[in-house]
Amino acid sequence: MNSKQLLYVAGPTASGKTTLAIALAKHFKTEVISCDSRQFYKEMSIGTTVPSSEELAAVPHHFIQQKSIQNPYSIGDFQREALDLLKTLFKRKDKVILVGGSGMYADALIDGLDHFPKVDSSLRNKLQKQAEEEGIIALQQLLKKHDPDHYQKVDLENPHRLIRALEICLTSGKPYSSFLGNKQVPDFFSTQKLMIQWEREVLYERINLRVDQMLEQGLEKEAKNLYPFKKINALQTVGYQEWFAHFDGTYSRETTIEEIKKNTRRYAKRQTTWFRKYSDAILINGADPVEEILMKL
Numbered sequence: 483m484n485s486k487q488l489l490y491v492a493g494p495t496a497s498g499k500t501t502l503a504i505a506l507a508k509h510f511k512t513e514v515i516s517c518d519s520r521q522f523y524k525e526m527s528i529g530t531t532v533p534s535s536e537e538l539a540a541v542p543h544h545f546i547q548q549k550s551i552q553n554p555y556s557i558g559d560f561q562r563e564a565l566d567l568l569k570t571l572f573k574r575k576d577k578v579i580l581v582g583g584s585g586m587y588a589d590a591l592i593d594g595l596d597h598f599p600k601v602d603s604s605l606r607n608k609l610q611k612q613a614e615e616e617g618i619i620a621l622q623q624l625l626k627k628h629d630p631d632h633y634q635k636v637d638l639e640n641p642h643r644l645i646r647a648l649e650i651c652l653t654s655g656k657p658y659s660s661f662l663g664n665k666q667v668p669d670f671f672s673t674q675k676l677m678i679q680w681e682r683e684v685l686y687e688r689i690n691l692r693v694d695q696m697l698e699q700g701l702e703k704e705a706k707n708l709y710p711f712k713k714i715n716a717l718q719t720v721g722y723q724e725w726f727a728h729f730d731g732t733y734s735r736e737t738t739i740e741e742i743k744k745n746t747r748r749y750a751k752r753q754t755t756w757f758r759k760y761s762d763a764i765l766i767n768g769a770d771p772v773e774e775i776l777m778k779l
Contacts, residue, residue: 486572486671489779490588491581492757493678494750496688498768500533502678503581505772507541510577515564516545517582517591520719522560523551525708528701529721531692551708551716561590565668572671585756592673594665601649609645610713624648629657637752642718674779675763684768686747693743696721705729720745 489510491503507514516522520530524547532547544567549555568591571578580588613621621644626633628651636643647658654661680688705725708717712726721742728738757763764778 484670484672485576487577488568488592488671488673489577489579490592490673490675491579491678492585492588492675492760492763493583493766493768494685494753494757495531495583495746496692496750497678497680497685499581499583499678500531500537502676502766502772502775503579504533504537504540506775507579509772509776510575510579512575512577512579513542513544513571514579514581515567516543517560517564517580517584517587519557519560519582519584519587520716521546521582522549522555523547523716524549525551525711526704526716526719526722528696528699528704529719531696551711551714554715557587557590558595560587561595564591568668568671578671583753585753592668594667596662596664598650598661599654601653605649605652606645609648610641613641613645618644621645621648625651628652629659631657632659635659642715675760676766676775677757677760677763678766678768680768685750689746689750690743693721693739693746697739701725702735720749 489506491499491506493499503514518530520526521532522545523530526532527547533543538546545560545564568578580591582588609621618639618641621641622633622638625636625644625648629647632647636647638644650656650658650661701721702725705722706729708722709726709729711717712722717723717726724733724738724741724745727733727741728735733741766775766778
């Protein structure tokens with residue numbers, strides 16, 4: 483078995499991933515790699531729950547606010563950079579901590595990525611414009627036509643997933659699903675997944691409390707500053723989209739807050755569904771002390 487190990491701390495939003503990751507990093511005297519796809523961006527702090535300055539100072543962190551929302555950063559970019567970083571870290575560390583709720587990014591690093599043809603940005607812009615003008619149903623029907631297999635599997639309510647699949651279909655003339663299954667799995671480390679779990683009612687209470695804390699910290703002002711950039715992909719995110727709708731006059735302030743809480747709970751449910759496929763994960767009760775968790779490793 484490979485002596486170098488990546489410990490992946492997974493779980494839905496507000497489950498306590500950051501706290502556990504830092505505790506593990508301290509114990510193993512190692513560093514933390516974030517795979518939270520929204521914490522990559524320096525303009526987004528409150529709405530993405532970036533670790534505090536004290537948490538960042540506790541152990542070295544990577545991939546936290548290192549990019550601008552105006553500079554596109556793909557899952558492939560993350561995979562390449564994270565793999566390069568791991569090669570460096572594993573020269574002096576036996577374990578490295580990976581943490582974040584963006585399961586696709588974690589999977590890309592751990593299991594490799596399928597290889598897709600390069601897509602012209604003008605096609606992506608065209609599809610985004612079509613979504614704005616005709617609605618998400620137009621994208622759904624277009625995907626059903628070009629790739630009925632993927633249509634049955636993809637999250638049909640996620641416009642970014644639909645656009646990604648469609649741009650591959652239209653660029654290559656082949657179904658998006660035909661490019662799946664040709665991954666190259668990294669072989670210089672092993673992985674152990676840790677899955678944080680809470681009772682649903684408790685997790686929802688934690689989510690509601692976190693949203694209230696974000697409001698106290700200035701989420702509305704942060705979203706207002708980002709409003710001019712609302713169409714940028716990085717900002718198609720719970721906690722920002724609702725405020726943009728408020729600034730457009732669609733929601734009252736009270737409705738905005740309730741929508742953020744509701745949509746965050748929905749996001750947590752989707753994350754839980756995604757992580758359920760990790761059959762080899764060590765299940766962690768969110769209330770378990772770190773000492774008990776370490777005994778399971």
